[in-house]
Amino acid sequence: MIRNLSMMTDLYQLTMMYGYYKHGMQNNVAVFDLFFRRNGISYAVAAGLEQVIEYIRNIHMDANDIAYLRSLNLFDEEFLDMLINFRFTGDIDAMPEGSIVFPNEPLVRVKAPIMEAQFIETALLNIVNHQTLIATKASRVVHAAGGGGVMEFGLRRAQGPDAGIYGARAAIIGGCIGTSNVLTGQMYEVPAMGTHAHSWVMSFPDEISAFRAYAKTFPDQCLLLVDTYDTLKSGMPNAIKVFRELRAAGHEPMGIRLDSGDLAYLSKQARRMMDEAGFENAKVVASGDLDEEVIWDLRAQGAAIDTWGVGTKMITSADLPALGGVYKMSGEIGPDGALVPKIKVSDNPVKITNPGMKTVWRIYGKTSGKALADLIALEDDTFDTEKPLTIFDPTETWKRMTLRDYTMRKLLVPIFREGRQVYAAPSLMDIQHYCESELDTFWEEYKRLVKPHTYKVDLSDRLYDLKKKLLNEARPEF
């Protein structure tokens, strides 16, 4: 389902493009970085690249689009004519989906004629901000579940269809075992899963008839919602009765779902009742306003929950409504073909950008294989891993460490070259596995839900020096 999102941009991109065009600047090549600033989360899971690729490949404006732009009375006919053949012809490098990323690191780097680089800003941010946000939230929820599966249940309360469809996609990247969203399941070949609603129980004269009817319909996928009337006095005894009937007919039940009440207490009771009745393999599923903190606390209290259904708080990233990703110019190719690095200066040091054509290196301990720090570096920086490497905090520069016995890996990979896709997007389940294996390279201290240790993201010496030089030129008083 590839939609043409070419008109999904902010008007100012088009007015700036028109300005560049009128000033003969349309062929100037610029470099932009997409990154987010520190926002309270310890790490993020990159997501959305596949949709970025679809968007870039599909950029084109049809006659209706041009007619609409003409109706705005902002652009001349020559510019509108040019837009008919407007395509992306530049280079894009990006972190593969499922990568673990940190503040200030370019997730996507664009090098393209300024009009093109500017045009795609809004869509890139829209796509990457949303999916990275939800993949990150899902990763935290899955981490809290500690190996118990997490099912994504949020479609009904997502902020509209796209947030439901692509939010579920992102949640799978973050580690969810499946989604209730059938369209996402169909589009990305990931498990569609679920149980039944309270309305099923309420539509029968009594609970046991509802359970019997469900068991008859799905004898091998019988998972019963037990909290419609009274979980321990009615739901569980009725479920066990039906489980016995199922077993007598040669089928094993899947388990029960709890959706209300004290999930720690009820799950332990439900577990005990099923065990005593000989259904040790039947699972306890829990849902109802869950997030990573509640799941963590429930587990700390010994809740006997095998699988979690998480909706609203994950699909809306309730505690962090926006990732805050930005897209900033970092350089421009001058008339001699060399890159002229650019910096955005601000009184707020966190808003000062990193200039130049950059990439990101991850440094690993040679024996542990664990990530030690990331280094944002200039693309043409070189490193000799046989020699010790001293890295330092770019704001508190006295904090430094010298690394020995390390390896380095470049995180940005080529996606487009001169408008041609050079990257094969993996399947969604492959992305999920990649994310899981990437997370394994981080010590638990960085993944802790509360007060995690801050992962070090430093600048290479040459990048640091360049930044200082440009800052001095722009604001000698800094």
Ligand SMILES: Nc1ncnc2c1ncn2[C@@H]1O[C@H](COP(=O)(O)OP(=O)(O)OP(=O)(O)O)[C@@H](O)[C@H]1O
């Ligand atoms: N960004 C950084 N780059 C390089 N070295 C760092 C960085 N931050 C800290 N260090 C140095 O790493 C060593 C270990 O620091 P550690 O990461 O344990 O704590 P810390 O970051 O200094 O802690 P905090 O900032 O919470 O006080 C110290 O010698 C510290 O100076």
Ligand SMILES: O=P(O)(O)OC[C@H]1O[C@H](OP(=O)(O)OP(=O)(O)O)[C@H](O)[C@@H]1O
């Ligand atoms: O609480 P969330 O994390 O968003 O998880 C999804 C919720 O959606 C359903 O409730 P809903 O009341 O919509 O329908 P129901 O009648 O099937 O319970 C389900 O029972 C969960 O409680």
Ligand SMILES: O=C(O)c1cccnc1
């Ligand atoms: O299948 C379920 O149990 C389900 C699906 C969506 C929302 N809540 C529950």
